[in-house]
Amino acid sequence: MVLKNKCFNCNKIANWVRYTQFSGNHLFCNYHAKIENDFLKCDSYKYWDKLKMKSKKSKQELYVNEIAKRRRKITKYQKYWDKLERELQKKCKHINLTKIPGANIGNYDPSADSYWYDFECYDCGKKWREKQ
Numbered sequence: 001m002v003l004k005n006k007c008f009n010c011n012k013i014a015n016w017v018r019y020t021q022f023s024g025n026h027l028f029c030n031y032h033a034k035i036e037n038d039f040l041k042c043d044s045y046k047y048w049d050k051l052k053m054k055s056k057k058s059k060q061e062l063y064v065n066e067i068a069k070r071r072r073k074i075t076k077y078q079k080y081w082d083k084l085e086r087e088l089q090k091k092c093k094h095i096n097l098t099k100i101p102g103a104n105i106g107n108y109d110p111s112a113d114s115y116w117y118d119f120e121c122y123d124c125g126k127k128w129r130e131k132q
């Protein structure tokens with residue numbers, strides 16, 4: 001059941017809910033809850049509970065904060081793994097290499113033409129470029 005967070009008697013934000021077995025659930029603000037003569041009396045037919053103060057807006061904020069928090073955590077781990085990868089790449093002797101020639105030719109100014117090799121190490125994953 002979806003409960004609107006407004007008091008049953010007025011339009012204030014509800015702080016209390018009374019669940020009843022036969023006449024439904026009612027929401028009350030602090031004032032209207034306390035003037036109910038069965039306030040906080042619980043038995044097998046009814047049950048009072050305090051509502052958590054969460055508006056839709058704060059839920060939205062909570063969600064955004066949660067995303068930001070998780071993102072920061074991921075970034076932290078990424079930096080950590082990147083660091084480990086770089087350390088590994090420094091140790092690697094790059095024996096398992098591919099070497100692919102590349103070129104930028106046919107420029108109007110031929111001195112702007114360039115040739116290079118793209119290297120990639122299968123073992124450590126390092127990629128780099130060297131001039132021919």
Ligand SMILES: [Zn+2]
Nearest residue numbers: 007010029032
């Ligand atoms: Zn009220």
Ligand SMILES: [Zn+2]
Nearest residue numbers: 092094121124
């Ligand atoms: Zn390598």
